[in-house]
Amino acid sequence: MIHEHEWQQWQQQSANHAATAAFLLLDVQTNLTMLETLQAALDKIRANPAAEPYSLSGNSYFIQLQPHRVLIEELYGDDYAEPVTLSLDDFGDALAYWHTQI
Known part of the structure; x- marks a missing residue:
């Protein structure tokens, strides 16, 4: 789990992390439904890597x-x-952090 004081440092790790943060800021914003849909899709793929x-x-x-x-x-x-x-784990961490900000 990423904590608020770690978020800026997390974003600066790589262009991949920065793009993830920008996606959350620009496309997800405060849309809780979109965030929950992404989390459900992530959970499904983690549980079944053969999933579409x-x-x-x-x-x-x-x-x-x-x-x-x-x-x-x-x-x-x-x-x-x-x-x-980005790894599924890093993306999951970003989703979890973003959820705490909404």
């Missing part, structure tokens, strides 16, 4: 929860940014 990937396209980011990682792709901006990936 879960995809979500927001205003700013496209994400796909896959069996061993989360793919995050920026949808805005002038520069093409390569998609990044």
